[in-house]
Amino acid sequence: MATSTNTPQTFKFYRELYILKKVIQKSVVSAIALTMVLSAGIGLAQAKEKVKVTFIAPLTGGVSANGIGGRNSADLAVQLRNADANAKYEYELVALDSECKPNVGVQVATKAAADKKIIGGVTHYCSAVAIGAVDVYKKFGLPVIVWAAVLPDVTYGNKYKEVHRVNGTMINQNDTAANFMAGLGYKKWVVIHDTTDYGKGHNKYFSEALAKTDGKILATFGVTSEQQDFTAELTKAKSLNPDVIYFGGLTPIGVRIRSQMEKLGLKAGFQGTSGIMSEAYLKGLGPLSEGTVAFREGAPIDKLPGGAMFVKKYKEQGYSENPEAYGPFAFAAMNLLLDTIEKVGPDRKKVRKALNKTADRDSIVGKITFDEYGQNTVAAITKYVAQDGKWAVWEDSEYGSGKRKLTGLK
Amino acid sequence: MDTSKDMLIGLVAIVLGSIFTITFIAIESETGIIGLIALSGAAVVLASRTGISERISNAFSSNESMMNSAVLVAVLVIIFWFREDHFSLLMIATVMLYLTACLGLNIQLGYTGVVNFSGAAFFGIGCYTAAVLNQNTGLSPLIVLVIGGIMAALIGSILILPMLRTRGHYAAVVTIAFAILFKTFLEVNDTLGGAQGLKVPGMEILGWDFNSNIEIGDEIELSFYLNYVAIALVLSVLAFILMRRVERSWIGLNLDAVRLDETVAACFGISIKRWKVTAFTMGNFLIGMSGAVFAMMLGFIAPSNFAFSDSLMLLSIVLLGGMGSPWGTVVAAGLVILLPEKLQVIQEYRFLLFAVVVILILVFKPQGLLPRGLRAYIPGWRG
Numbered sequence: 001m002a003t004s005t006n007t008p009q010t011f012k013f014y015r016e017l018y019i020l021k022k023v024i025q026k027s028v029v030s031a032i033a034l035t036m037v038l039s040a041g042i043g044l045a046q047a048k049e050k051v052k053v054t055f056i057a058p059l060t061g062g063v064s065a066n067g068i069g070g071r072n073s074a075d076l077a078v079q080l081r082n083a084d085a086n087a088k089y090e091y092e093l094v095a096l097d098s099e100c101k102p103n104v105g106v107q108v109a110t111k112a113a114a115d116k117k118i119i120g121g122v123t124h125y126c127s128a129v130a131i132g133a134v135d136v137y138k139k140f141g142l143p144v145i146v147w148a149a150v151l152p153d154v155t156y157g158n159k160y161k162e163v164h165r166v167n168g169t170m171i172n173q174n175d176t177a178a179n180f181m182a183g184l185g186y187k188k189w190v191v192i193h194d195t196t197d198y199g200k201g202h203n204k205y206f207s208e209a210l211a212k213t214d215g216k217i218l219a220t221f222g223v224t225s226e227q228q229d230f231t232a233e234l235t236k237a238k239s240l241n242p243d244v245i246y247f248g249g250l251t252p253i254g255v256r257i258r259s260q261m262e263k264l265g266l267k268a269g270f271q272g273t274s275g276i277m278s279e280a281y282l283k284g285l286g287p288l289s290e291g292t293v294a295f296r297e298g299a300p301i302d303k304l305p306g307g308a309m310f311v312k313k314y315k316e317q318g319y320s321e322n323p324e325a326y327g328p329f330a331f332a333a334m335n336l337l338l339d340t341i342e343k344v345g346p347d348r349k350k351v352r353k354a355l356n357k358t359a360d361r362d363s364i365v366g367k368i369t370f371d372e373y374g375q376n377t378v379a380a381i382t383k384y385v386a387q388d389g390k391w392a393v394w395e396d397s398e399y400g401s402g403k404r405k406l407t408g409l410k
Numbered sequence: 411m412d413t414s415k416d417m418l419i420g421l422v423a424i425v426l427g428s429i430f431t432i433t434f435i436a437i438e439s440e441t442g443i444i445g446l447i448a449l450s451g452a453a454v455v456l457a458s459r460t461g462i463s464e465r466i467s468n469a470f471s472s473n474e475s476m477m478n479s480a481v482l483v484a485v486l487v488i489i490f491w492f493r494e495d496h497f498s499l500l501m502i503a504t505v506m507l508y509l510t511a512c513l514g515l516n517i518q519l520g521y522t523g524v525v526n527f528s529g530a531a532f533f534g535i536g537c538y539t540a541a542v543l544n545q546n547t548g549l550s551p552l553i554v555l556v557i558g559g560i561m562a563a564l565i566g567s568i569l570i571l572p573m574l575r576t577r578g579h580y581a582a583v584v585t586i587a588f589a590i591l592f593k594t595f596l597e598v599n600d601t602l603g604g605a606q607g608l609k610v611p612g613m614e615i616l617g618w619d620f621n622s623n624i625e626i627g628d629e630i631e632l633s634f635y636l637n638y639v640a641i642a643l644v645l646s647v648l649a650f651i652l653m654r655r656v657e658r659s660w661i662g663l664n665l666d667a668v669r670l671d672e673t674v675a676a677c678f679g680i681s682i683k684r685w686k687v688t689a690f691t692m693g694n695f696l697i698g699m700s701g702a703v704f705a706m707m708l709g710f711i712a713p714s715n716f717a718f719s720d721s722l723m724l725l726s727i728v729l730l731g732g733m734g735s736p737w738g739t740v741v742a743a744g745l746v747i748l749l750p751e752k753l754q755v756i757q758e759y760r761f762l763l764f765a766v767v768v769i770l771i772l773v774f775k776p777q778g779l780l781p782r783g784l785r786a787y788i789p790g791w792r793g
Contacts, residue, residue, distance in 0.1 A: 059758040068758055096754055102607055102712040107500065107751070114496035128607055132710030135609075140496070151606070195598050197606040224594065 069324030105129030202248030420469025514696030520734030523669030536701025562698020607712025732778025
């Protein structure tokens with residue numbers, strides 16, 4: 001019975017099986033060897049634990065230039081940290097696009113916050129998005145540092161331990177603006193603001209700040225951001241004979257209002273907010289821009305403590321877009337986050353706790369100290385004036401030195 | 411004779427489709443996503459070349475209730491798969507709510523030919539109704555949801571007056587004007603939060619808080635978004651059934667007649683105004699209702715969510731899916747909502763690629779992804 005199986009066919013079959021077995025054995029051995037070599041190699045390269053951090057900003061749409069500038073700056077912070085041999089972890093930046101729309105913002109915030117591998121974030125340029133997303137961070141316990149949204153309520157509207165902010169708010173900006181302008185000797189204001197949250201917020205906080213000085217607001221006008229003709233508002237303003245027009249809004253209508261003031265012969269000073277601080281404002285108005293005063297958080301890049309280093313490294317990385325005004329804030333916020341993770345480890349709760357205690361820390365945008373709301377209290381506001389087609393820091397300008405005089409000053 | 415074979419192919423397609431959806435939602439890597447997009451494109455081309463897609467559509471028309479339930483089961487499986495994953499569930503619920511809204515738009519545009527460029531505005535009316543009612547009253551969210559729909563329908567009925575007096579492009583301009591008016595109104599209206607927006611408290615039905623995770627025993631903790639997914643699913647299924655029923659009824663016949671030729675329809679004694687009002691109101695009701703749930707789910711709304719571009723996005727779902735085709739709307743809603751989100755990996759270039767995909771689809775399928783077939787009065791009826 002047993003011999004009957006030893007036919008030539010079965011023999012052939014066994015031989016094939018034997019060859020197959022050899023082949024498998026060989027390949028298994030080599031596979032194991034290969035895996036060992038590979039894992040050793042990876043082990044060397046990946047001695048550091050991987051940690052994910054997120055960055056959220058509008059990367060598409062109308063304000064994407066600012067978002068992309070911030071993204072590059074945050075990326076720079078991560079790249080520099082990964083290049084540093086002393087860093088304990090290897091960081092991966094997850095950049096998400098909020099489109100400057102609250103619904104998309106809440107969506108991407110949920111995406112980041114629900115991902116347990118993400119330890120912290122540097123988030124939001126748009127205030128309307130930030131205010132909607134803070135609840136998400138609270139719900140999921142993701143510590144974040146806001147890098148550019150200026151609406152006070154983002155930090156002051158809640159007591160969330162997860163939310164911090166390195167840049168100043170509209171409150172800081174307008175406190176400085178009101179005190180400075182009143183200090184120069186201006187007495188009577190007419191306020192024009194656009195009806196977006198940006199313009200309305202500026203109106204509110206400037207009015208509050210000015211009430212503490214001896215300045216007076218004669219009239220307030222709200223205009224929509226698409227409005228072309230301001231004759232009605234400006235004629236009314238002219239009849240009130242103000243010393244200075246305060247404008248809370250962005251460049252496009254700022255240009256229109258300033259040029260129409262000239263047409264109507266309204267001789268008053270023109271004071272703007274960070275919203276008109278752009279090259280487009282100067283170019284759009286030409287010589288008319290002369291003497292416009294504006295305020296912005298942070299010092300100009302060349303005056304920042306690490307500004308020169310930041311500009312140099314940014315160039316070295318070869319980003320094709322500019323860092324824009326808030327880039328340094330994104331860089332500083334990301335650095336602060338990475339420093340904190342280095343110190344306490346990749347654990348959301350510990351990072352949150354450590355961030356809350358941040359006080360008197362050096363960064364390229366100046367000292368950072370968070371108050372109980374997570375707001376940076378050391379908000380440096382710089383005063384600017386348009387001089388010869390450039391935004392000059394007030395103290396360095398010919399206006400500051402008394403050589404030239406602003407319109408409307410008696 | 412081929413029906414059982416067709417049905418088998420249809421079921422296999424549903425299984426493959428749900429596997430694809432799960433992979434598509436779960437995948438995060440750049441190459442993976444772009445690979446999947448290419449793969450799905452190839453699969454669709456292959457299916458239409460080999461006649462498989464025709465057989466699938468046969469399966470759907472001849473065994474309708476069976477296939478519909480199969481899709482529903484597939485959706486439930488997908489939801490169950492992501493039961494603990496907050497973000498995926500949020501996306502799924504968003505797709506379903508947009509689907510509901512677009513089914514409403516489809517009744518207007520796809521059946522009756524009433525162009526509505528203010529879909530996002532009606533969606534917004536639902537959102538703001540929910541926000542105001544949830545903040546100021548203790549009404550049950552289910553009632554709030556219905557009121558959201560009614561408000562949209564009511565405000566739509568004001569708009570219907572100028573719309574009935576105009577035709578074609580002019581009627582479209584009326585709705586465009588309304589969309590812009592609505593957003594500007596919200597921006598200057600401080601009691602509704604102005605440009606900054608409003609917080610919306612979440613849903614709570616009889617002590618069942620929709621915004622906390624569902625805990626079963628100590629082991630299982632399900633995402634709280636599951637609550638909203640459930641509600642969105644119910645809504646979208648109801649809207650789907652409504653749309654199908656309308657299509658097969660004499661109402662749908664009248665609507666079609668109005669769309670195809672107003673003069674002829676009027677000659678046959680069909681009241682153009684009556685059916686336009688009916689379709690417009692019904693559509694707005696659905697849009698408003700989905701808006702109300704959307705607001706409660708998201709927890710925060712602002713006027714910039716309801717811009718003209720968002721109305722265009724809703725319309726693009728309808729057009730991309732194929733006018734008057736509910737299944738097309740389902741596929742298109744998934745595509746238009748999920749694709750830009752998945753393309754987050756390529757950051758600032760994502761809308762570029764998204765636009766290219768949409769244009770490619772319309773080049774090869776100018777009638778939309780799944781064009782509306784011939785009217786089937788009775789399920790399974792093949793003329």
